[in-house]
Amino acid sequence: MTIPHPVGYRPAPPGTHPPLDSPGYRSTGLRAPSQAPIVLPHRLTEVTGPLLTGEIGPSDHDLTTQHAGEPIGQRIIVFGRVLDSDGRAVPDTLVEVWQANAAGRYPHVRDNWPAPLDPNFTGGGRVMTDAQGNYSFTTIKPGAYPWGNHTNAWRPAHIHFSLFGRAFTQRLVTQMYFPDDPLFDQDPIFNSVPDPKARQRMVSTFDLGATRPEWALAYRWDIVLRGREQTVFEEPHE
Numbered sequence: 001m002t003i004p005h006p007v008g009y010r011p012a013p014p015g016t017h018p019p020l021d022s023p024g025y026r027s028t029g030l031r032a033p034s035q036a037p038i039v040l041p042h043r044l045t046e047v048t049g050p051l052l053t054g055e056i057g058p059s060d061h062d063l064t065t066q067h068a069g070e071p072i073g074q075r076i077i078v079f080g081r082v083l084d085s086d087g088r089a090v091p092d093t094l095v096e097v098w099q100a101n102a103a104g105r106y107p108h109v110r111d112n113w114p115a116p117l118d119p120n121f122t123g124g125g126r127v128m129t130d131a132q133g134n135y136s137f138t139t140i141k142p143g144a145y146p147w148g149n150h151t152n153a154w155r156p157a158h159i160h161f162s163l164f165g166r167a168f169t170q171r172l173v174t175q176m177y178f179p180d181d182p183l184f185d186q187d188p189i190f191n192s193v194p195d196p197k198a199r200q201r202m203v204s205t206f207d208l209g210a211t212r213p214e215w216a217l218a219y220r221w222d223i224v225l226r227g228r229e230q231t232v233f234e235e236p237h238e
Helices: 044-048 196-200
Strands: 075-083 094-098 124-128 134-140 158-164 171-177 217-220
Touching: 094 134, 124 134
Parallel strands: 075 217
Antiparallel strands: 075 134, 094 124, 094 158, 158 171
16 A cells, blocks of 8 residues: 655655665675565554653753863864754754764774773763754764775764654664765765765755854754755665
8 A cells, every 4th residue: 555645745856865785885784674674553652752851961962061071172063953844943853963082983892993082072962952943062073983894994074863753763863974074985874875965965064153263163964854855864764
């Protein structure tokens, strides 16, 4: 049975989202599904809860103030709006981020390449969008890191983003990159998105007007949930 799209819904053109099995990104060959998914109907629990409100701590939005000292690296502000396909604000959405430190290392037991850990930076934050769909984080610009996918493989600097709707089953995950990164051309994850224009929607824009003098550079990145201009997400979600 074909389920029609809601009135006014504009699906993304083919090639917007990466295929689950991308040959250049080797680990997808192990984890991509080989059979058609089984649709499980949502029950009331999945549709209505748990609500994701009231879970934000006072320093969750500022990754530079979560420990006793200041982290090492270039301080940045990452901000933007979460919008729907008609450009309307999406309020009260939980936005989470996680990232490597300025040396390109995560505080994780599996990340043991010879780059320094920063005791004052663990790289995780969260914030709720306001009534106009705005979000903002203060953080440290992440470094590139090797990842063993191919010879001399390095990931471009990036920040992982997760967006929740009204429940844990309504989740989208993507990555934000920085402009003019020299590692774009050789990164299979970035290039797993077939459409070059869609790829560029994952790249933030430097914003001098929002930069705080003598404090932090600013990068703007709007997140569009659906439609022709939607942000690339890591799994199909229509």
